[in-house]
Amino acid sequence: MPLPNLNLPVIDARFQKNEGGVLQIFDMVRKKFVVLTPEEWVRQHILHYLVNYKDVPLSMVAVEKQMLLNGTKKRTDAVIYNSALKPRVIIECKAPEVVLDQKVINQSLRYNLTLNVPYIFISNGNKHICIKITDQIPHILNEFPEYSKLL
Secondary structure (H helix, E strand, C coil): CCCCCCCCCCCCCCEEECCCCCEEEEECCCCEEEECCHHHHHHHHHHHHHHHHCCCCHHHEEECCEEEECCEEEECCEEEECCCCCEEEEEEECCCCCCCCHHHHHHHHHHHHHHCCCEEEEECCCCEEEEEEECCEEEEECCCCCHHHHC
């Protein structure tokens, strides 16, 4: 599978093939190899970007955070916490070919009904949307803030 170019800094990724010959990438948060899908390629780039360029401590990131939404189990791609372990950012990653439309934004806003975070970050690896929610009103930011500003 050719890996798509993304609008993010290049990462020093580790790869392996599992017993079935499926390509995997090392997830630094979960500390294990996971199947390399287009969405996972985006997620790994986002995680590396946030840790290496926005000073997000690796220990403050959870991947595939499960939650209950209207009686249904859902999972966010990642959540960033503050030092009091309060969720601060929902991260939603899509494959590069997925258009970041209102449907995708609404999905993240629905997740926020449960987590109630002040920031939502959505990316398909080429387009990135960072939303700050103030008084329940979403505002689009020009870029993802430094970790110290998320607290």
